[in-house]
Amino acid sequence: MDLTGKFGLIVGVANKRSISWAIAQAAAQAGARLALTYPNARLEENVRELAATLDNAVVLPCDVTSDEQIAALTPSLDQAFGGLDFVVHGAAFAPAAELSNRFVQTSREGFHTALDVSAYSLVALANACVPLLEKRGGGSIVTLSHIGAERVFPNYNVMGVAKAALEASVRYLAADLGPQNIRVNAVSAGPIKTLASAGIPGLSVMMQAQRERAPLRRGMELGEIADAALFLLSHASRAVTGEVMMVDAGYHVVGL
Ligand code: 0WE
Numbered sequence: 505m506d507l508t509g510k511f512g513l514i515v516g517v518a519n520k521r522s523i524s525w526a527i528a529q530a531a532a533q534a535g536a537r538l539a540l541t542y543p544n545a546r547l548e549e550n551v552r553e554l555a556a557t558l559d560n561a562v563v564l565p566c567d568v569t570s571d572e573q574i575a576a577l578t579p580s581l582d583q584a585f586g587g588l589d590f591v592v593h594g595a596a597f598a599p600a601a602e603l604s605n606r607f608v609q610t611s612r613e614g615f616h617t618a619l620d621v622s623a624y625s626l627v628a629l630a631n632a633c634v635p636l637l638e639k640r641g642g643g644s645i646v647t648l649s650h651i652g653a654e655r656v657f658p659n660y661n662v663m664g665v666a667k668a669a670l671e672a673s674v675r676y677l678a679a680d681l682g683p684q685n686i687r688v689n690a691v692s693a694g695p696i697k698t699l700a701s702a703g704i705p706g707l708s709v710m711m712q713a714q715r716e717r718a719p720l721r722r723g724m725e726l727g728e729i730a731d732a733a734l735f736l737l738s739h740a741s742r743a744v745t746g747e748v749m750m751v752d753a754g755y756h757v758v759g760l
Contacts, residue, residue, distance in 0.1 A: 505731075505738040508535030511585035511640070512737070513577070515541045515566060515629060516594025516648070519550050521698045523648055524594030526726035527733045532558045534734060536590075539581055541566035543595070568595045568625035574632045587639035590737045593629055593647040596622040596700060598663045603704065607661040618662040623669035630677050634686065642685025646736045647674060649692040649748060651756055658706050671748050678746030687745035689736045693729045694718070694752030719754030 512531055516524035517540050528538055539562040542551040548565075555561040562584045566573050581588055598618035602610055626647050637643035652660035653667035670690065677688040695701065695710045714723050732751040735741050750756045 505734045510536045510589035512536045512590040513539045514592045518699045526730040530730035530734050543567045588636035590644045593626050602662045610662045618666040622666035644737045645688045647690045649690040675746045690748045692750045694724050
């Protein structure tokens, strides 16, 4: 899968275990030039250190809850690259309390935050990037989802609702942007230990169920998620849009 000469934006890198970072590394390896964003001062240093290991990567601020910061991306990317071929969206957040309380007790604010950061941000980012993608004759947008969008997993709670909204947004964006040759897809990854999942009570139970029940009888590695994303970013998937691709060693097909 070749991305030589392509320009990409990667949103959602927190540290070296981030799925977004695995995708960034694979895309850079495939020849792409990248812009990475950081959401706040706390994560800026992490992102700068990781970006420095890539060839000629650009680092930009982007808190996805800020319309101003999303709007400011467009001129910065235009100046750096003069257009854009792909966008990787790997931003997600729900307040910790919402992932340990009962779902029925989800607060209005927690619901709003989870949906804003984890689902609306894809729509806003896509909208900001459309002019840049159009300058290059179209492009590919890939976001990250989880099977908790479709089925209930203990404690995933409002994140499952946010991922359901994200997956529906993938389909509506695909329909909207298809005529401009912009594709929109999601990779739904099985459980992986990242900053976002480490420390979650029950993660080890989910990872064990994955190894025992998935047809391939194993979990996934970051590089395997990244390779699936690379397919969706590349010319190889040019007829695929609006799709949620399960990259879970087959876990989702098993009933019992
Ligand atoms: O989508 C995710 C991560 C979502 C996430 C995780 C956190 C933990 C720390 C969003 N917001 C926060 N907020 C925090 O304060 N995953 C698919 C990983 C994940 O998260 C879970 C999981 C799995 C798997 C949360 C509960 C149960 C299982």
